[in-house]
Amino acid sequence: MLRKLNAIVKTAAANQMKRASAAKKSLKKITMCKKCHTFFYRNSWRFESPSYLNDVIDDEIPVRFTQCLACMEQDMALANSY
Numbered sequence: 001m002l003r004k005l006n007a008i009v010k011t012a013a014a015n016q017m018k019r020a021s022a023a024k025k026s027l028k029k030i031t032m033c034k035k036c037h038t039f040f041y042r043n044s045w046r047f048e049s050p051s052y053l054n055d056v057i058d059d060e061i062p063v064r065f066t067q068c069l070a071c072m073e074q075d076m077a078l079a080n081s082y
């Protein structure tokens, strides 16, 4: 019984470590709106730059330019008005 419990705990710990390293990797990337320069992180668009940018300022961070929801809606509204 105890041996089985140990195995479960070990598996849970390994899974947690896998998740943590995956999260670290995702921090090295940034998504930015090419129109209004807001940042996308933690599942929402923000005007403040993410604090982790300061930690990795010497590293090269791949920036993915896209459009935020507000700019996309604005574009669609403009397209419809023509």
Ligand SMILES: [Zn+2]
Pocket (backbone or CB within 6 Å): 033, 034, 035, 036, 037, 038, 067, 068, 069, 070, 071, 072
């Ligand atoms: Zn935008």
